[in-house]
Amino acid sequence: MQRATPGQIADTARPYASKADAETGADNAKVMTALRVKQALDSQATGKAMAAAVGIPGDASTMGTAPSTIFTDNGTAKEWFGEAGAAVVRLQQAVTWVTPQMFGYAGDFVADSATPIIAALAFLASVGGGKLFLPKGTYIVSTEIKIPSNVTVEGAGMLLTIIKGADTMPLADNVLTNSLNNRLSRTTYNDNIHITDLTVDGNWQVRAPTSEGNTFNQASCIKYSTVRNCSVKRVRAINGILHCIDIMASVYLNDGSTTAQPDGISYHCLIEDCIAENSSRDDGITTHNSGYIDIRRCQSYFDNALYTVGTNQNGVEVDDGSFKVTVEGCYAYGWAKGFQVKGHENARPAIDVLVSNCVAESCGYSFEAQHGAIGAGVARNVTFRDCISRNATTRAGYLAAMHLSDYTDVLVENFTIEGTSTVIAIRVSGPVPNLRINGVTFKDGTTLTGSTEGLIHIFAGVGALTVSVENVVCETPVGCPVVRYSSVSTIKRVKNIQATGTDAAVGCVWANINASDEISGILQTGFGGDIWSQGNSFLIGGNVSVSKGQRFDLSGTAAPEGSVNAPLGSIYRTTSGTAKLYIKATAPTANTGWVAVGTQT
Structure with a gap:
């Protein structure tokens, strides 16, 4: 009988040898499967030895005649039991x-x-x-x-x-x-x-x-x-x-x-x-x-025409206790959350995760890193690199290109947002110590308006942590701040923002300035100013430069007293009404201590 090849086995129309055929060797035209090979070997003495050589169990009582009388393989016994171990190789192939x-x-x-x-x-x-x-x-x-x-x-x-x-x-x-x-x-x-x-x-x-x-x-x-x-x-x-x-x-x-x-x-x-x-x-x-x-x-x-997606359903999820996980070059469509890194609040969170070159389309949250209970940096080290959010859509009550909360050491690098945004694009709703957002491109603008919104919105729950936002480009006009810090105590690192505004009543960056902040490189037109000061609701404009621990050089539409925190020696110029010059003389960590030193002409 001849040995079965993969092509022959796949051809279910070809007749297979029966157990009797295998044991007697009476029909050389039928296909010998792996099971029939074992049965034939079990019935032969030399076959028994060959079976033992490759670890196939057998019954010693069934040993019989020489296998060459059974396995002729087109008349050539060496195909099965020939020189240089060919038999063993062929047998191993047959049974695996x-x-x-x-x-x-x-x-x-x-x-x-x-x-x-x-x-x-x-x-x-x-x-x-x-x-x-x-x-x-x-x-x-x-x-x-x-x-x-x-x-x-x-x-x-x-x-x-x-x-x-x-x-x-x-x-x-x-x-x-x-x-x-x-x-x-x-x-x-x-x-x-x-x-x-x-x-x-x-x-x-x-x-x-x-x-x-x-x-x-x-x-x-x-x-x-x-x-x-x-x-x-x-x-x-x-x-x-x-x-x-x-x-x-x-x-x-x-x-x-x-x-x-x-x-x-x-x-x-x-x-x-x-x-x-x-x-x-x-x-x-x-x-x-x-x-x-x-x-x-x-x-x-996920096909939402099949049924409506639920809050727990994600395209690709790195969940409880996972570590050293790479998600690369993937695509998610229609889910509540396209790509999620998380831990349940009663479980160990995922750590050391890289999400790279991924696209989420028509999802509620396109990308998310979230843990229900932060503590001592347990949830940590997540990178989103070179990813795209496309047409974020309300799913299961979620809507944002990215949501971040309760994770330490998060890096968002070269993030692109396509499709008109109807809500916050990057939502930071809870503590994210050492959050770095470096490189964000808004391709298609937003319908958000007013100073209470923000394309990149750091909520009050973030607290006294450092959040860095750098190298942001808005390719179409926007009607709300590009970056909004709702927490007074959050330490801000804002550099290199390029945007055109449509509302002169809001600033490109909405934040309360603290002595520990660093803000520079705000290249904007159409906004009322570079910064909207949340303390007294007035605008600061004119090439703002804020450097940690050094004096500020600021300007705005209203007096700074009671509104602007700055180091001692900082200068502030009003830009409406009678122009005045102020110097920060006292209270280096408060928004008071400004002294008018003269009128500018």
Whole structure:
């Protein structure tokens, strides 16, 4: 009998050898599958020795005649048992590449495929690993498919091979997961599992069409739990009850501690060139309590015509306890939040995260870093670099190109906002120590008006922290401040703002100036001034220069006394009515102590 090649195996029309054919060697025209090879070897003496050489178990009582009388392979016995170890190589190839059709799958793509797929995976586990190839078609599975270590599950193409959860599949079941995932705390790992070139359909529309069914916290399309060195590549994951793709530890941990991690943190995983669509309850792609994770060139979509997105649903989420995560070159559309880095208030937050070259379109918050409870820098080190918010749209009550709160050491670098903004573009609503915003381009303007708004709005909740905003360009006119500091005590670093205003009653920057601030490079036209002083509601203009610890050179429309904080020796010139010159003579940390020293001509 001749050895089966991948092409022959994929051709389900070709006849396969039966067990009897394998054991007798009576028909050389039929395809020998991996299982038939093992059965043939089990019945032969030399075959038994070959099986032992590659670690295939057998029964010594079945040893028989020389295998060359069975394996002629077009008349050449050396193809199987020849020189220089060729037999071992060919045998290893034969028993590490399998399909469900080899294990009894009828191939009608209607009957339940779970049993033959599980049998094929069990066989690969018994020989130490290999590849399960799924030819083109839709495989309905009624139970969770658990993949052992050192196994690749590969389809014929992202849109050609589909694994779909049956209508009767238990609600708590993932479609694909790793073999050791028992939903209990553990430290035993699966290694080297790879899923490629197929679609996984969680079928929530039938399995869990109501919110009651969506309370199950495991039912994802693909879930890796306590794994190492695993990947998902060129996979379309759709209609997950919870998530489409999730990498996690052995369990989720929300025990009230912001520092604890569960057992079995997952490491070194790659999600690449994947598509996630329409998870029912939670996120398209997510990580929990996992480290050294790369998510690259993925797309995540939510169809709000299917049903309205909920507050918990994000395109790509880096969640509780995750660390050293890179999200690069990805796209999110239609979600409550396109890209989110976070931690629940009762859990350890994600840290050390880079979101780079990503685009969020038609999402509520395009990008977010948020933790429910800040403390001692636990939530820290997030970078958004070279990202684009496009047409932010109200979703689940959210609306902003970016939202930041309760994270330490956040860098926003080269951020572009496209589409007319109807609310705050960058919203900083809570403490973000050492926030640096460097490089923001507003492409299409805003409909916001008045001094109570701001394209970049740092709210009062930020408190006495340093917030740096530099290199901001508005390419179309705006009717509100470009930068607005609502907190009097926030230390401001504002440099190089270019904008054209449409309201002479507001300033380009809205802030109360403190002695610790640094403000310079405000290049504006059309505003009433460079700065709107929140203390006394008057404008400061004329090439404002504020340097920390040094005297200020300011001008404005009203007297500075009771409104402007500045170091001793600072100069202030009024620009309306009778021009007067003031010098800060006393009270170096207060807004009093200004003395009029003369009238300017």
